[in-house]
Amino acid sequence: MKLKWSDVTPQADYLNRRAFLAAGMAALATPALGLEGRPSAFSTDEALNSLEDIAHYNNFYEFGTGKSDPSQHAGGLKTSPWSVTIDGMVDRPGSYGVEDLAPDAALEERIYRLRCVEGWSMVIPWLGVPLAGVLDKAGVQPGAKFVSFQTLHDPEQMPGQRRPILDWPYREGLRLDEAMNPLAILATGLYGRVLPNQNGAPIRLVVPWKYGFKSIKSVVRISLTDSQPECSWQMAQPSEYGFYANVNPQVDHPRWSQATERRIGGGLFGGRQDTLMFNGYGEQVARLYAGMDLAKHY
Ligand SMILES: Nc1nc2c(c(=O)[nH]1)N[C@H]1C(S)=C(S)[C@@H](COP(=O)(O)O)O[C@H]1N2
Numbered sequence: 156m157k158l159k160w161s162d163v164t165p166q167a168d169y170l171n172r173r174a175f176l177a178a179g180m181a182a183l184a185t186p187a188l189g190l191e192g193r194p195s196a197f198s199t200d201e202a203l204n205s206l207e208d209i210a211h212y213n214n215f216y217e218f219g220t221g222k223s224d225p226s227q228h229a230g231g232l233k234t235s236p237w238s239v240t241i242d243g244m245v246d247r248p249g250s251y252g253v254e255d256l257a258p259d260a261a262l263e264e265r266i267y268r269l270r271c272v273e274g275w276s277m278v279i280p281w282l283g284v285p286l287a288g289v290l291d292k293a294g295v296q297p298g299a300k301f302v303s304f305q306t307l308h309d310p311e312q313m314p315g316q317r318r319p320i321l322d323w324p325y326r327e328g329l330r331l332d333e334a335m336n337p338l339a340i341l342a343t344g345l346y347g348r349v350l351p352n353q354n355g356a357p358i359r360l361v362v363p364w365k366y367g368f369k370s371i372k373s374v375v376r377i378s379l380t381d382s383q384p385e386c387s388w389q390m391a392q393p394s395e396y397g398f399y400a401n402v403n404p405q406v407d408h409p410r411w412s413q414a415t416e417r418r419i420g421g422g423l424f425g426g427r428q429d430t431l432m433f434n435g436y437g438e439q440v441a442r443l444y445a446g447m448d449l450a451k452h453y
C-alpha cells in the first residue's frame with residue numbers, strides 16, 4: 156500500500172506536537188501549509204522518519220560539521236525575502252522569488268528515501284515542485300547541457316563559511332536530462348510545513364537517486380551551461396566524490412563499503428539494510444545512464 160503523508164496525519168500531528176514540546180525545538184515552529192489531500196507521486200510504503208530525526212540529524216556544513224550543528228545554528232538564517240537567480244543559457248534570465256518558483260498552491264508531496272554517501276538514510280515527506288517546471292519557466296535554450304546550483308554565500312549568517320572546509324559557496328550540478336527527470340524537485344517544505352532552516356530553507360534541491368550531497372540546500376542561483384559545472388565535493392576530493400554520485404551498492408567509497416546503509420531511527424538490526432541501485436529509483440532513472448560505465452562515472 157502506498158501511504159501519503161495525509162494518510163498518516165494523526166501520527167504526524169503527534170510528532171509535531173512532541174517536537175514542539177521538546178526543548179530547543181523553536182526552529183520547528185514553521186507554518187503549516189494546509190495541503191491535505193495533495194497527490195503524492197513516487198511514494199513508498201516504508202516507515203517515514205520522524206520530524207525530530209529529519210530536523211535534528213543533518214548535514215549543512217555552512218552551520219558546522221556536526222549532525223546537530225545545523226538544528227542549533229541555522230535558526231537565525233533569514234529566509235524571506237529570498238530570490239533565486241536563474242541565468243546562463245535561458246530565454247528569460249532573472250531573479251525569481253521563491254513564491255513564484257514554488258507557489259504553495261503548486262506544491263506536490265514526494266515521499267523519498269535520502270541516502271547519504273556516509274552510509275545512513277531516511278525517508279522524508281517533502282513538499283516541492285518539479286525542477287523541470289522551474290527550468291521551463293526560465294526557458295532553457297537548445298545548447299544547454301548542464302544545470303549548476305549555488306547555495307547562499309554569507310559568512311555573517313553562515314559561520315561555517317568562515318572556515319575553509321569547502322570551496323564556498325557550496326555548488327552542485329546535474330546533467331540537463333537528469334534535472335528534467337520528474338523525480339528531481341525543488342523542495343520548500345516537509346511534513347506539511349515550511350522547510351526547517353536546517354533542511355535547506357527556503358528552497359533546496361532533492362534528487363533522490365543520488366547521494367545526499369547532490370541535494371544542495373538554500374539555493375540562490377541556478378545556471379544553465381554547456382559544460383559540466385564545478386561541484387564542491389568533487390572539487391574537494393575528486394577521487395571520493397564524483398559528478399554523478401548515483402547511489403550504487405556495487406561501487407564502494409574508497410574508504411568504506413556502500414553495500415548497506417543504516418536507516419536512522421530503524422529498530423531492527425540497528426536499522427542496517429541493503430542499499431538499492433539508484434536508491435530504488437532505477438525504473439525512473441536507469442535509462443539516463445544506459446551504456447555508461449558507472450564505476451568510472453561514479
Ligand atoms: N548547502 C549545502 N547543501 C547540502 C549540504 C551542505 O553541507 N551544504 N549537505 C548535503 C548532504 S551531505 C546531505 S546528506 C543532505 C542532508 O539533507 P538533510 O539534512 O535535509 O537530511 O544535504 C546536502 N545538501
Ligand SMILES: [Mo]
Pocket residue numbers: 214270271272273366367368
Ligand atoms: Mo551526505
